[in-house]
Amino acid sequence: xxxxxxxxxxxxxxxxxxxxxxxxxxxxxxxxxxxxxxxxxxxxxxxxxxxxxxxxxxxxxxxxxxxxxxxxxxxxxxxxxxxxxxxxxxxxxxxxxxxxxxxxxxxxxxxxxxxxxxxxxxxxxxxxxxxxxxxxxxxxxxxxxxxxxxxxxxxxxxxxxxxxxxxxxxxxxxxxxxxxxxxxxxxxxxxxxxxxxxxxxxxxxxxxxxxxxxxxxxxxxxxxxxxxxxxxxxxxxxxxxxxxxxxxxxxxxxxxxxxxxxxxxxxxxxxxxxxxxxxxxxxxxxxxxxxxxxxxxxxxxxxxxxxxxxxxxxxxxxxxxxxxxxxxxxxxxxxxxxxxxxxxxxxxxxxxxxxxxxxxxxxxxxxxxxxxxxxxxxxxxxxxxxxxxxxxxxxxxxxxxxxxxxxxxxxxxxxxxxxxxxxxxxxxxxxxxxxxxxxxxxxxxxxxxxxxxxxxxxxxxxxxxxxxxxxxxxxxxxxxxxxxxxxxxxxxxxxxxxxxxxxxxxxxxxxxxxxxxxxxxxxxxxxxxxxxxxxxxxxxxxxxxxxxxxxxxxxxxxxxxxxxxxxxxxxxxxxxxxxxxxxxxxxxxxxxxxxxx
Amino acid sequence: xxxxxxxxxxxxxxxxxxxxxxxxxxxxxxxxxxxxxxxxxxxxxxxxxxxxxxxxxxxxxxxxxxxxxxxxxxxxxxxxxxxxxxxxxxxxxxxxxxxxxxxxxxxxxxxxxxxx
Numbered sequence: 093x094x095x096x097x098x099x100x101x102x103x104x105x106x107x108x109x110x111x112x113x114x115x116x117x118x119x120x121x122x123x124x125x126x127x128x129x130x131x132x133x134x135x136x137x138x139x140x141x142x143x144x145x146x147x148x149x150x151x152x153x154x155x156x157x158x159x160x161x162x163x164x165x166x167x168x169x170x171x172x173x174x175x176x177x178x179x180x181x182x183x184x185x186x187x188x189x190x191x192x193x194x195x196x197x198x199x200x201x202x203x204x205x206x207x208x209x210x211x212x213x214x215x216x217x218x219x220x221x222x223x224x225x226x227x228x229x230x231x232x233x234x235x236x237x238x239x240x241x242x243x244x245x246x247x248x249x250x251x252x253x254x255x256x257x258x259x260x261x262x263x264x265x266x267x268x269x270x271x272x273x274x275x276x277x278x279x280x281x282x283x284x285x286x287x288x289x290x291x292x293x294x295x296x297x298x299x300x301x302x303x304x305x306x307x308x309x310x311x312x313x314x315x316x317x318x319x320x321x322x323x324x325x326x327x328x329x330x331x332x333x334x335x336x337x338x339x340x341x342x343x344x345x346x347x348x349x350x351x352x353x354x355x356x357x358x359x360x361x362x363x364x365x366x367x368x369x370x371x372x373x374x375x376x377x378x379x380x381x382x383x384x385x386x387x388x389x390x391x392x393x394x395x396x397x398x399x400x401x402x403x404x405x406x407x408x409x410x411x412x413x414x415x416x417x418x419x420x421x422x423x424x425x426x427x428x429x430x431x432x433x434x435x436x437x438x439x440x441x442x443x444x445x446x447x448x449x450x451x452x453x454x455x456x457x458x459x460x461x462x463x464x465x466x467x468x469x470x471x472x473x474x475x476x477x478x479x480x481x482x483x484x485x486x487x488x489x490x491x492x493x494x495x496x497x498x499x500x501x502x503x504x505x506x507x508x509x510x511x512x513x514x515x516x517x518x519x520x521x522x523x524x525x526x527x528x529x530x531x532x533x534x535x536x537x538x539x540x541x542x543x544x545x546x547x548x549x550x551x552x553x554x555x556x557x558x559x560x561x562x563x564x565x566x567x568x569x570x571x572x573x574x575x576x577x578x579x580x581x582x583x584x585x586x587x588x589x590x591x592x593x594x595x596x597x598x599x600x601x602x603x604x605x606x607x608x609x610x611x612x613x614x615x616x617x618x619x620x621x622x623x624x625x626x627x628x629x630x631x632x633x634x635x636x637x638x639x640x641x642x643x644x645x646x647x648x649x650x651x652x653x654x655x656x657x658x659x660x661x662x663x664x665x666x667x668x669x670x671x672x673x674x675x676x677x678x679x680x681x682x683x684x685x686x687x688x689x
Numbered sequence: 690x691x692x693x694x695x696x697x698x699x700x701x702x703x704x705x706x707x708x709x710x711x712x713x714x715x716x717x718x719x720x721x722x723x724x725x726x727x728x729x730x731x732x733x734x735x736x737x738x739x740x741x742x743x744x745x746x747x748x749x750x751x752x753x754x755x756x757x758x759x760x761x762x763x764x765x766x767x768x769x770x771x772x773x774x775x776x777x778x779x780x781x782x783x784x785x786x787x788x789x790x791x792x793x794x795x796x797x798x799x800x801x802x803x804x805x
Contacts, residue, residue, distance in 0.1 A: 210775030228763035234777035303756040358760035
């Protein structure tokens with residue numbers, strides 16, 4: 093209660109800015125009903141955001157910058173950051189009819205399998221070989237009685253709020269200037285556009301990644317006697333930042349190492365890539381003499397090896413060739429990401445905004461690091477942690493996502509250096525000119541974030557009608573049926589995960605060979621009819637609005653292509669319509685008439 | 690802020706863990722269940738263990754409480770699952786055991802300090 097009283101006391105001291113933040117939050121809340129997702133274009137959410145919502149975000153940003161300028165207390169800054177997180181990461185949760193993003197629904201299905209069976213099935217797919225996150229989600233859902241889709245819906249807000257404390261802890265190890273730490277946190281949330289914070293193992297383990305690094309930087313930091321780089325700053329060098337607080341006792345150190353081991357064990361059980369990223373970061377700190385727990389990287393590697401050898405062996409045995417073939421293939425890693433740069437004109441604009449936003453924050457960070465160095469700061473540990481993720485570039489293409497993951501792993505440290513451009517040392521950045529510059533950059537980042545983060549929203553959002561159709565599909569399809577969709581972009585695989593087989597029109601040979609200038613959709617229909625005819629016991633084809641949006645947005649086919657196929661299927665004597673609503677249709681093959689019937 | 694969490698939190702924490710475990714075992718569907726269970730899973734085990742470290746930094750303690758609790762909410766049910774003993778109620782009871790054990794150690798240490 094004393095903490096609550098202290099917060100209230102701090103708020104009373106900054107009543108003006110607290111009032112602005114609360115008004116901005118209220119304006120945001122009353123603006124939400126005006127967001128009409130059905131009118132969204134290929135620019136995504138930004139195309140349907142009402143002006144009042146922009147005003148709310150703008151007011152919050154101005155208020156935050158004033159907080160920094162007047163060096164207001166922590167509680168007021170905290171209020172602004174929490175409001176920002178809820179606005180930026182909760183907007184889709186609050187306006188969507190059902191949870192967004194097709195992969196999140198698939199993850200619901202994996203956790204649902206564990207709820208139903210109390211077991212994992214390593215032979216089905218990779219998720220069951222690193223099931224920690226899904227086991228945890230199943231446990232929480234069972235214990236709280238909250239459904240897995242509800243957990244999935246709130247995951248982005250929950251994860252981003254969880255990131256806040258370790259972020260602050262990390263940044264405070266490098267500075268005792270609260271303005272710098274909070275602006276770093278602010279920039280992190282304005283640039284975390286890559287959307288890995290959905291209901292996913294990486295969203296959850298990223299929190300543990302931050303905490304492990306926070307513990308090592310806070311309690312196990314050291315400054316090497318000999319420096320690898322002898323950089324001569326323009327001014328007298330400042331002493332390297334010493335983490336606040338007393339030196340931990342041997343018992344505390346042992347306890348903290350045990351905590352790190354427990355956190356890492358949870359990460360090892362939950363994700364394939366994240367533990368390697370942690371090992372790389374910790375090893376970099378150890379080799380640079382910045383971490384006193386020198387044996388930790390080896391222990392971590394042993395833990396990863398033990399997991400793979402005993403509990404992920406089913407996956408590794410079946411995929412070792414693929415994993416080894418991609419290892420170190422730099423071109424494949426880059427190509428697999430740059431191949432994503434295609435689609436409609438508006439989508440290409442979104443992709444360009446993503447690239448510009450990425451380059452912009454990296455450029456700010458570079459300038460910030462240089463300015464801090466010139467002013468005598470040496471933040472070697474954070475600089476290392478900003479650079480180390482780039483070592484992953486040749487590790488594996490990771491489904492075309494490795495560059496996105498690298499961006500995410502480096503982001504807390506990049507955001508810190510971007511903030512250091514404005515507040516390189518305590519004495520700097522007290523003028524209104526700096527505050528105006530922070531405001532300008534924040535507004536630019538906010539605009540970029542709104543486009544970059546929610547640029548795929550036309551395909552990522554699902555309607556209640558689409559979900560109803562998928563539920564109807566599972567009701568209709570007997571166990572073992574083949575379920576076919578135009579594209580993977582629909583809310584499916586969340587029920588009876590192991591009981592169905594799946595196929596996509598976009599993966600068929602006739603789709604790949606299709607000349608879209610003179611399309612012959614009947615070729616695709618014929619091929620898929622043949623595939624469905626061979627399937628036992630039955631096969632169903634589901635076509636939905638979001639599939640069409642995905643195919644168009646990503647440039648897999650011209651506008652309306654999937655609906656042309658749907659018309660062809662509806663007109664074909666081989667198919668019959670078994671369900672239809674405003675956003676979806678389900679077809680199956682006509683059963684051959686029995687003789688004498 | 691350089692203060693330790695006040696000692697009464699230990700009692701509140703044990704009460705929260707015990708109430709959550711009772712609710713789980715009784716399969717009660719009270720409206721308070723989601724909030725109570727979520728508070729238990731995300732806070733209780735971590736709070737009991739982090740108090741043993743006596744770190745004296747509130748943001749650091751909060752960070753570790755959330756992270757340790759989340760990690761244990763993954764690891765404890767996972768151990769039961771791989772041992773073919775999957776049961777959310779058993780996992781809940783195991784977490785209660787961790788809370789009780791850690792609180793007992795803390796209480797014993799405090800008593801020793803008082804006796805000295």
